[in-house]
Every structure is written in C-alpha cells, then in structure tokens.
Amino acid sequence: MAKEQFKAESKRLLDLMINSIYTHKEIFLREIISNASDACDKLCYQALTDDSVKLTRKDFKIDLSVNKDARTITVTDNGIGMDKEDLENNLGVIASSGSYKFKQEVGDDTKDTDVIGQFGVGFYSAFMVCDQVTVRTRKFGSDTAYQWQSSGADGYTVTECDKSDAGTEVIMHLKDDTEDEHYSEFLEEWKLRELIKKYSDYIRFPIRMAVTKTKKVASCMSDKPDEVPYVEMETLNSMVPIWQRKKADVKPEEYNEFYREKFHDFADPQRVITVSAEGAVTYKALLFIPGATPFDFYTKEYEKGLQLYSSGVLIMDKCPDLLPEHFRFVRGVVDSPDLSLNISRELLQHDRQLKVIAGNLEKKIKSELAKMLKDEREAYETFWKNFGRQLKYGVVSEYGIHKDLLQDLLLFWSSTEKKLVTLDEYVSRMKEDQKVIYYAAGDTVDKIDKLPQLEALKDQGVEILYFTEEVDEFVAQTLRSYKDKEFRSAMDGASDESAQEKAKEEADTHKDVFAFVKETLGDAVAEVKPSTRLKSHPVCLTAGEGLSFEMEKYFQLMQPDNSIKAQRILELNTEHPAFTALENAVTADPEKAKIYAKLLYDQALLIAGLPLDDPSGYTDLVCGLMK
Numbered sequence: 001m002a003k004e005q006f007k008a009e010s011k012r013l014l015d016l017m018i019n020s021i022y023t024h025k026e027i028f029l030r031e032i033i034s035n036a037s038d039a040c041d042k043l044c045y046q047a048l049t050d051d052s053v054k055l056t057r058k059d060f061k062i063d064l065s066v067n068k069d070a071r072t073i074t075v076t077d078n079g080i081g082m083d084k085e086d087l088e089n090n091l092g093v094i095a096s097s098g099s100y101k102f103k104q105e106v107g108d109d110t111k112d113t114d115v116i117g118q119f120g121v122g123f124y125s126a127f128m129v130c131d132q133v134t135v136r137t138r139k140f141g142s143d144t145a146y147q148w149q150s151s152g153a154d155g156y157t158v159t160e161c162d163k164s165d166a167g168t169e170v171i172m173h174l175k176d177d178t179e180d181e182h183y184s185e186f187l188e189e190w191k192l193r194e195l196i197k198k199y200s201d202y203i204r205f206p207i208r209m210a211v212t213k214t215k216k217v218a219s220c221m222s223d224k225p226d227e228v229p230y231v232e233m234e235t236l237n238s239m240v241p242i243w244q245r246k247k248a249d250v251k252p253e254e255y256n257e258f259y260r261e262k263f264h265d266f267a268d269p270q271r272v273i274t275v276s277a278e279g280a281v282t283y284k285a286l287l288f289i290p291g292a293t294p295f296d297f298y299t300k301e302y303e304k305g306l307q308l309y310s311s312g313v314l315i316m317d318k319c320p321d322l323l324p325e326h327f328r329f330v331r332g333v334v335d336s337p338d339l340s341l342n343i344s345r346e347l348l349q350h351d352r353q354l355k356v357i358a359g360n361l362e363k364k365i366k367s368e369l370a371k372m373l374k375d376e377r378e379a380y381e382t383f384w385k386n387f388g389r390q391l392k393y394g395v396v397s398e399y400g401i402h403k404d405l406l407q408d409l410l411l412f413w414s415s416t417e418k419k420l421v422t423l424d425e426y427v428s429r430m431k432e433d434q435k436v437i438y439y440a441a442g443d444t445v446d447k448i449d450k451l452p453q454l455e456a457l458k459d460q461g462v463e464i465l466y467f468t469e470e471v472d473e474f475v476a477q478t479l480r481s482y483k484d485k486e487f488r489s490a491m492d493g494a495s496d497e498s499a500q501e502k503a504k505e506e507a508d509t510h511k512d513v514f515a516f517v518k519e520t521l522g523d524a525v526a527e528v529k530p531s532t533r534l535k536s537h538p539v540c541l542t543a544g545e546g547l548s549f550e551m552e553k554y555f556q557l558m559q560p561d562n563s564i565k566a567q568r569i570l571e572l573n574t575e576h577p578a579f580t581a582l583e584n585a586v587t588a589d590p591e592k593a594k595i596y597a598k599l600l601y602d603q604a605l606l607i608a609g610l611p612l613d614d615p616s617g618y619t620d621l622v623c624g625l626m627k
C-alpha cells in the first residue's frame with residue numbers, strides 16, 4: 001500500500017512554531033547570530049580545501065547595525081552565503097537545516113568547526129519581534145545575489161539583487177510597540193550589547209558594532225579640552241570561552257575573576273572544577289564551589305542550576321536538571337555541541353544526553369570533595385561550614401537513596417578529639433569491645449558536653465559524636481549504620497550488662513520511691529527508673545525508642561501546633577544525696593516528697609533543653625523551699 005505523505009498547513013505550522021518553541025522573544029538575535037557564525041564556519045571549512053577562498057579564520061566577522069528611523073536591525077556576515085536553491089530549501093522549508101546537512105556531510109571533521117544549527121527552525125524566531133525579514137545573500141563562488149523577503153506566515157519572495165561580496169545580510173524590521181511589548185528596545189545600543197553578552201559572548205567570530213564614543217582634544221577656545229564624538233567598530237563578544245581553554249593555560253586569577261563576574265559573587269570560589277568529556281556525550285564543564293554561603297542559600301528563593309551552552313551559545317541560565325539537590329551549591333557552566341539550541345525546558349528534563357552529563361558531574365563533584373577532605377582538611381572544613389548542612393539533607397532526602405554517595409563526606413564534632421571527624425575516622429578508632437557509634441544531640445557542643453547522661457560513657461573514654469543540627473539525628477536514622485556499626489544515642493542507649501543488673505536491684509530496693517514519683521508526676525512521664533549512666537548528677541530524662549528530644553524540638557519548630565512528643569523517661573541517680581532526701585521524705589513528709597519529685601523532673605527537663613510545663617509553678621516550688 002502506498003504511503004501518503006503528511007500535509008501540513010505551513011502558515012499555521014509557522015505560527016505555532018514561532019510562538020511556542022521559545023520562551024523569550026529576545027533570543028531571536030541569538031538565533032540569527034548563530035546562523036551567521038555557522039555560515040562563517042562553513043566557508044572557513046571550505047577554505048581548508050579550496051584555495052580560491054583566500055580567507056583565514058581571523059578574516060571572518062559578524063557585523064551588527066541599527067537604523068532607528070527605519071526600525072531595522074541588520075546582521076551581516078562574510079560567510080558561505082546562499083544561492084537560490086539554498087534559499088528555497090533552507091528558508092523556504094520549515095524545519096530544514098542546511099547546517100544539519102553540512103554536519104552530516106563533513107562527518108568526523110566537525111571537530112574543526114563549531115556549527116550550531118541543526119533543526120532548521122531558529123531563523124523563524126525573528127518573526128517573534130519582526131513584521132518583515134529581508135535576507136540579501138550571495139553564495140561564495142556565485143556571481144548572482146538574491147533577496148529573500150517575508151512578512152511571516154504569508155509566504156516569501158525570492159528575487160535577484162545586487163551584492164558585491166559573498167555572505168549574507170539579514171535585515172529585520174521590528175514590529176510596532178504595543179502596550180505589553182516594547183520592541184523598540186532592541187534598537188538601543190545597550191540592549192544589543194546586553195543580548196550579545198548574555199547569549200552570544202562565546203561565538204568564535206567577532207561580533208562587531210559601530211559605537212559612538214568621545215575623545216578629548218585640545219580646544220582652541222578654552223583651556224579645557226573639547227569632547228569630540230567619533231565612531232568606532234567595537235567587538236562585543238569575548239569569543240573564546242574560558243572553559244574551552246586548557247586548564248594549564250588559565251591563571252587562577254582568571255578563573256576567579258570569571259566566577260565573580262558571571263555569578264555576581266564578591267568572594268572568590270573555594271574550588272574550581274574543570275571537566276572535559278568526549279565519548280557518549282561531548283561536553284566541557286567549568287564548576288565552582290563558592291567560597292561563601294549565598295545569603296539566600298537555605299531559602300526558597302535560591303535557584304540551583306548550571307548555565308547551559310550549546311557550542312558557546314547560551315541555552316538556559318540555570319538548568320536545574322544538571323545538579324542534584326545535595327550539590328545545589330555548585331555554580332558553573334556546561335557547554336556541549338550535542339545539545340540543541342531550541343530545545344525547550346520541558347524536553348531538556350528528559351534529554352538523555354543531559355542525564356548522562358548530570359550523572360558524570362555528580363560523580364566528579366563527589367570525587368573533588370573527597371579529594372579536598374583527604375588533602376586539604378582545613379579548606380574542607382570551610383566548605384563544610386558553608387554547605388555541610390546541604391550534604392546532610394542530601395542523605396535524608398528521597399528515603400536515603402544518596403546515602404552511599406554522601407556518607408564519607410560527613411563531619412561531626414568528636415567528644416574525644418575536640419574537632420570535626422569523619423565517620424571513617426570514628427570507626428577506625430573504635431575499641432574492639434565497642435559495638436556501636438555513639439552520638440548525643442543538643443543545641444551546641446558546649447551544652448551537649450555538659451549533659452549528665454554522658455558522664456558514664458565519657459569516663460570509659462568512649463568517643464561520642466555531638467549532633468548540633470536538627471537534621472543530624474535524621475541522618476543517623478537514615479544511615480542506620482556505617483561500616484556495619486550501628487548508630488546509637490549515648491543518652492538512650494543501653495549500658496553494659498553489669499550496670500543494668502545493678503539498676504534492676506536498685507529498682508527493687510527503692511520500688512516505693514519510684515512508684516511514688518511516677519504517681520506524683522502522672523502522665524507527664526512514661527516511666528521512672530534508676531539510672532545506669534548518671535555519676536555526679538541526680539536526674540536526667542531519656543526518650544526511649546522512637547522520637548528523640550531533638551527531633552521533638554525540630555517538629556515543634558516546624559509545626560508549633562503539632563503536639564508530637566518524645567517519650568519522657570525520668571532516670572534517678574540512687575547514689576545521689578538528693579535521692580536520699582527524696583526517699584526519706586517519702587515516708588516522713590509525703591507532701592514535701594511530692595515537691596522534690598516535681599523539682600527533680602523540672603530540672604531534668606531544663607537539662608534536656610525542653611520547656612518546663614509550668615515555669616511559674618517551678619519558681620514557686622523553689623521559693624517554697626527557701627522559707
């Protein structure tokens with residue numbers, strides 16, 4: 001059965017395409033300049049084998065000019081040009097790309113060229129801002145020049161015209177301004193400069209524009225020099241992107257300056273990471289770890305992402321899909337000739353090449369951080385101070401899927417080393433009989449260090465990791481273990497067998513006291529029992545299984561109305577004089593014993609950093625004892 005060809009209503013198709021492919025109207029200039037650059041590249045390539053070309057790379061240029069009265073912007077190149085057939089095939093057929101065909105034809109030799117176009121749609125983006133586009137062009141080696149003209153969907157005309165040199169001139173007539181759109185802005189020098197800098201800064205050929213400047217000349221009328229205007233051709237683009245240069249040829253100051261200017265940071269980056277990949281996807285990346293935390297980093301306003309370029313032409317300012325959340329602090333650029341310019345944001349998300357790049361970059365960032373941790377501890381600690389919390393969030397996010405990648409990058413304060421240590425360092429120091437990784441959570445290192453619950457473990461010389469951020473306990477919960485050693489809270493963890501045995505005996509001996517305290521405190525506590533870990537302090541609170549006190553505080557902060565509470569287990573030190581006083585009062589003066597029980601509970605709350613249920617009641621109790 002014969003296959004029918006699809007027919008498309010070209011007018012509607014053009015309309016649809018012009019208004020749906022690109023998000024920002026201003027990219028029309030980028031598209032026209034990219035075409036001019038492609039045309040120069042093509043003739044440059046031809047020069048390799050054709051002596052008649054007589055031009056070398058440095059002779060090619062793209063000129064930009066404006067006629068405010070006529071409302072036109074003209075982009076002129078001295079590239080390959082087009083003949084009548086090219087005009088019909090490339091500008092007369094939507095989605096036909098001469099550049100794509102060129103790349104197919106030259107095959108492997110494309111390394112010498114930077115041809116950008118591939119879809120055959122970019123040119124029509126001019127109609128987003130123009131009501132008429134005129135192309136005057138002469139193909140290299142041809143005697144005849146042609147003019148192509150179109151007002152958009154209505155079609156186009158091709159006629160012969162006069163043009164002395166090979167190359168192309170695209171004359172864009174801007175639409176009238178409307179209430180919403182101020183097209184005239186594109187006629188302003190500052191706007192064109194801005195657009196070239198933003199989108200086309202790294203086009204390999206000079207993009208030039210005649211600009212009016214002033215110079216001082218001695219005046220014959222006065223002592224002061226006269227300001228005389230003159231016109232100069234100025235190159236607006238910097239041409240060679242820093243990431244295309246070999247790392248060895250770039251001075252550190254150059255990287256720093258590029259970073260500060262591009263990402264508007266006052267501080268130098270802490271680390272520069274360069275990537276050059278060839279293979280499944282060819283790309284270059286230049287990444288930076290900022291030297292300071294951006295002020296809005298931990299807020300919703302902060303947007304993560306890398307700048308994405310296709311052969312030096314900007315596609316997206318912040319492409320979020322190139323960075324995982326845990327490395328969202330990284331800034332930088334990625335440039336790949338394999339990506340297409342007009343790819344939409346939605347499509348980018350599913351782009352296979354982009355996924356490959358993102359995967360590689362994640363590995364590269366991880367290995368650079370690991371290297372810094374190993375070789376430059378002090379620098380790593382600065383990094384940790386700035387962005388460590390983000391790595392911890394990374395561990396707990398998405399049900400811990402990234403924990404293997406990130407766990408070796410974590411640092412926690414050590415009770416014995418008095419500095420930040422890695423989990424690996426902790427585990428390698430563990431004594432043979434220590435089965436678990438101990439941690440203790442609290443507001444600050446100082447406060448944790450004073451927790452009475454830790455006394456016994458500290459006396460045994462056991463190293464404890466101090467968790468000072470809300471997320472820390474969630475990290476331990478997500479990791480569960482590191483190198484087969486489980487995490488356990490030094491506050492809640494069971495002590496050794498003999499201590500437990502002793503506690504059982506104590507519970508039995510003093511059972512009336514424990515029952516009395518429990519009855520006095522009622523539902524405020526889940527249990528009252530003898531402590532296995534207190535030495536010089538009379539009381540402490542532990543949380544038992546599940547939610548810890550730090551987690552309770554965190555949830556309280558996040559959802560103040562939420563009444564999720566950790567279990568409160570009151571532990572009493574039976575060897576402390578306060579306990580003896582309590583025990584005596586239970587039989588001699590039960591009313592006083594009740595006051596003691598409440599006071600001890602309140603003190604335990606204070607030490608745990610938890611709010612008192614009734615602060616003024618507590619003051620009354622203390623003052624009552626002072627009578």
Ligand SMILES: Nc1ncnc2c1ncn2[C@@H]1O[C@H](COP(=O)(O)OP(=O)(O)OP(=O)(O)O)[C@@H](O)[C@H]1O
Nearest residue numbers: 035039090097098099117118119120121122123168
């Ligand atoms: N200044 C120019 N000089 C020579 N040929 C040009 C010029 N501008 C456009 N062309 C031709 O017209 C074709 C279509 O251009 P268009 O911008 O629509 O698509 P493209 O650049 O090929 O691909 P993309 O849509 O990816 O930009 C080009 O492939 C090229 O062959």
